[in-house]
Amino acid sequence: MEFNTGLVIDSFPLLLIGAGLTIEITAMSVGLGLIIGLFVGIARIGGNKILRLLANVYVDFFRGTPLLVQIFIVYFAVPVITGQRMDPFVAAVSACGINSGAYIAEIFRAGIESIEKGQMEAGRSLGLTWVQTMRYIIIPQAFKRVIPPLGNEFIALLKDSSLVSVIGFEELTRRGQLIIARTYGSLEIWLSVAVIYLAMTITISRFVAYLEKRYKIKEN
Amino acid sequence: MINIRGLHKYFGENHILKGIDLDIAEREVVVIIGPSGSGKSTLLRCMNYLEEPSEGAISVDGIVLDGEANVNKVRENVGMVFQRFNLFPHMTVLANIMLAPMKVKHIAASDAKQTAIDLLTRVGLADKADAYPDQLSGGQQQRVAIARALAMHPKVMLFDEPTSALDPEMVGEVLDVMRKLAKSGMTMAIVTHEMGFAREVGDRLLFVDDGRIIEQGPPKEIFENPKEERTKLFLSKVL
Numbered sequence: 001m002e003f004n005t006g007l008v009i010d011s012f013p014l015l016l017i018g019a020g021l022t023i024e025i026t027a028m029s030v031g032l033g034l035i036i037g038l039f040v041g042i043a044r045i046g047g048n049k050i051l052r053l054l055a056n057v058y059v060d061f062f063r064g065t066p067l068l069v070q071i072f073i074v075y076f077a078v079p080v081i082t083g084q085r086m087d088p089f090v091a092a093v094s095a096c097g098i099n100s101g102a103y104i105a106e107i108f109r110a111g112i113e114s115i116e117k118g119q120m121e122a123g124r125s126l127g128l129t130w131v132q133t134m135r136y137i138i139i140p141q142a143f144k145r146v147i148p149p150l151g152n153e154f155i156a157l158l159k160d161s162s163l164v165s166v167i168g169f170e171e172l173t174r175r176g177q178l179i180i181a182r183t184y185g186s187l188e189i190w191l192s193v194a195v196i197y198l199a200m201t202i203t204i205s206r207f208v209a210y211l212e213k214r215y216k217i218k219e220n
Numbered sequence: 221m222i223n224i225r226g227l228h229k230y231f232g233e234n235h236i237l238k239g240i241d242l243d244i245a246e247r248e249v250v251v252i253i254g255p256s257g258s259g260k261s262t263l264l265r266c267m268n269y270l271e272e273p274s275e276g277a278i279s280v281d282g283i284v285l286d287g288e289a290n291v292n293k294v295r296e297n298v299g300m301v302f303q304r305f306n307l308f309p310h311m312t313v314l315a316n317i318m319l320a321p322m323k324v325k326h327i328a329a330s331d332a333k334q335t336a337i338d339l340l341t342r343v344g345l346a347d348k349a350d351a352y353p354d355q356l357s358g359g360q361q362q363r364v365a366i367a368r369a370l371a372m373h374p375k376v377m378l379f380d381e382p383t384s385a386l387d388p389e390m391v392g393e394v395l396d397v398m399r400k401l402a403k404s405g406m407t408m409a410i411v412t413h414e415m416g417f418a419r420e421v422g423d424r425l426l427f428v429d430d431g432r433i434i435e436q437g438p439p440k441e442i443f444e445n446p447k448e449e450r451t452k453l454f455l456s457k458v459l
Contacts, residue, residue: 122306
């Protein structure tokens with residue numbers, strides 16, 4: 001067995017382009033997931049029964065089925081209904097974002113429910129509406145508490161985005177596969193791919209740790 | 221100021237309030253005492269709809285409480301002080317006091333700030349304006365909570381065991397603020413275990429047990445000469 005260092009060096013620029021796309025998909029999916037998650041999370045604790053039911057169904061479905069299957073549904077099954085081909089990037093972001101929205105909704109719900117009941121009562125007793133109390137009192141406090149689990153979710157999503165390689169979108173994992181098909185350098189390329197993923201996840205977890213520290217100081 | 225007729229409250233199977241009729245006049249200070257679990261806190265919390273009555277009618281300053289629409293309107297005029305203070309920990313003392321006047325009454329920040337500073341001076345905490353709640357002692361937090369409620373210029377103040385979560389040496393400073401408030405003519409309903417304070421400040425004392433008002437009248441009369449057996453039993457334990 002020999003390790004072809006030259007292959008690693010030659011392939012690195014191509015892999016980095018893939019990593020760039022991985023970051024892009026993850027960032028956009030997280031953005032979509034945060035928006036969906038905030039509304040679904042609030043719907044799950046809000047007073048409206050229909051919204052609550054819909055939110056529950058959403059969370060159950062997307063947490064209860066594999067992301068890979070969801071990607072197939074978005075990329076292969078939805079076009080059967082619409083009759084239009086799906087762009088792989090749109091499919092990737094939609095599937096990852098909608099999936100992540102379900103997990104983020106649970107994170108927000110747990111964060112909001114962890115805020116003491118008296119805070120809502122104090123806000124309401126001052127004449128603030130439910131929405132105002134949520135906005136000015138509950139969510140700002142919950143936000144600090146959800147930073148660590150949100151960080152975990154971002155890292156999980158970054159890794160799970162490798163699944164969109166199956167629909168041919170050329171992010172990091174797919175790039176690796178393509179290079180291996182050409183060079184047979186499984187060892188060198190998969191190790192390189194793993195190291196690049198590791199560099200990205202470590203960066204995120206450091207950033208989350210920094211945010212956590214910053215907000216903890218601000219609380220006092 | 222507050223009129224309550226035929227108030228019942230159930231929590232599931234539990235019948236907490238069993239038909240309460242109560243009128244609180246303007247400038248009156250009503251003190252509510254009774255054993256724990258008697259329903260006295262629930263009664264107070266119904267007065268601003270934090271608990272929704274199961275049956276009966278409540279009106280505050282002529283407005284009947286019957287749903288979301290007028291509940292917020294009424295709450296602007298009814299201040300509430302909680303046992304656990306419930307200050308907003310992510311905001312400074314000043315921001316705690318300014319929030320509701322600005323968001324509910326749309327008062328300009330500069331005016332809200334002036335009012336907040338005046339109120340903090342009144343409760344003796346002007347130097348704590350920029351502190352965060354967890355930098356304050358329990359007694360100081362409760363005085364800020366009173367100032368926060370007063371910033372809405374309420375017509376009625378409700379106190380739900382305001383000194384029960386305090387260390388003994390801090391009870392006095394909170395009672396002092398409440399005493400001054402009572403003297404200034406504020407309409408107040410107070411649930412408390414401070415019998416000395418009840419006797420001194422209350423215009424009327426209610427003894428509540430098992431979801432009913434058992435006895436009421438001037439505090440002095442009830443403390444010295446309770447008529448009902450249950451009142452006698454309760455007072456013999458607490459006095």
